[in-house]
Amino acid sequence: MIAVMPTVDGHMLDKEFFADQVEANLDRFYAHAILMTKNEACAEDLVAEGIAKAWKAVDSLQDATRFVPWVKRIMTNHFISEQRKASTKTRHIEYHEEFSEESEPFSLFEQLHQPFLLWWGNPEKEFLDDLLQKDIVAAFEALPENFRIAVLMADVEGLSYPEISDTLDVPVGTVRSRIARARSALQKQLWDHALEKGLVDQEGED
Amino acid sequence: MSEKPEKLACEQAIKMILEYLDNELTEHDHVAMNGHFETCRSCFSRMEFEKMLKDKISALPAKKAPDSLRNKIKKVTGKF
Ligand SMILES: [Zn+2]
Secondary structure (H helix, E strand, O other): OOOOOOEEOOEEOOHHHHHHHHHHHHHHHHHHHHHHHOOHHHHHHHHHHHHHHHHHOHHHOOOHHHHHHHHHHHHHHHHHHHHHHHHHHHOOOOOOOOOOOOOOOOOHHHHHOOOOOOOOOOHHHHHHHHOOHHHHHHHHHOOOHHHHHHHHHHHHOOOOHHHHHHHHOOOHHHHHHHHHHHHHHHHHHHHHHHHHHOOOOOOOOO | OOOOOOOOOHHHHHHHHHHHHOOOOOHHHHHHHHHHHHHOHHHHHHHHHHHHHHHHHHOOOOOOOOHHHHHHHHHHHHOO
């Protein structure tokens, strides 16, 4: 059977191209896996299994310039289906999913913004500038898994809500509210972290 | 000047900022948001802030794959 390979610049996507792409982007795949699994050994397994799966499914790659997001998506799907298998054994609950809709989302902007500040002051931008990548990673890793994956898919992979809905097999409405709550939780984490580190002071609180 | 579409209240605009940035609003709402940002500095700053944070998150991962993984992957791709 001859598979029709996607092409890059007119060249067939062959094994060599695939291996080169994997090699060149391995850090990105690994970083993605770490954010998902939060564990180095699990992340290694996930990358290896994801890449093996990707090769088997290479026919489904329509545009070779989308190699990285395509592999990441395969990794994400693989991770989710593995989690699902494990969760039917342990009957784990979709945590935080049933949180009351009414609870006000937490907004960093509201904490930081000072509407009456002179025009050159921008405390919210300063806050972001002080924020290190590792602060964000820590806040991110503190999120429950379904929140983490939702934000990963939306912000890191840039998938649309319908695409996320498709991958996770949940309604678009659930995706929408999950992403909203995940971001609120993430901002709360960042705020608490900043308070702990003394990056912000609470003098404005009353 | 052309007639203005119905005005958004800040409260409504704030609720839609993240979906605006995700490009998930209907075209009608998206246009209404653009209109709101033109006249409301506070919501515009808020949108800018959320955008910067989103960009920071999208740039997130900066982890090097360990050698053990590189070797493992070489074995995987070597078998193709
Ligand atoms: Zn406004």
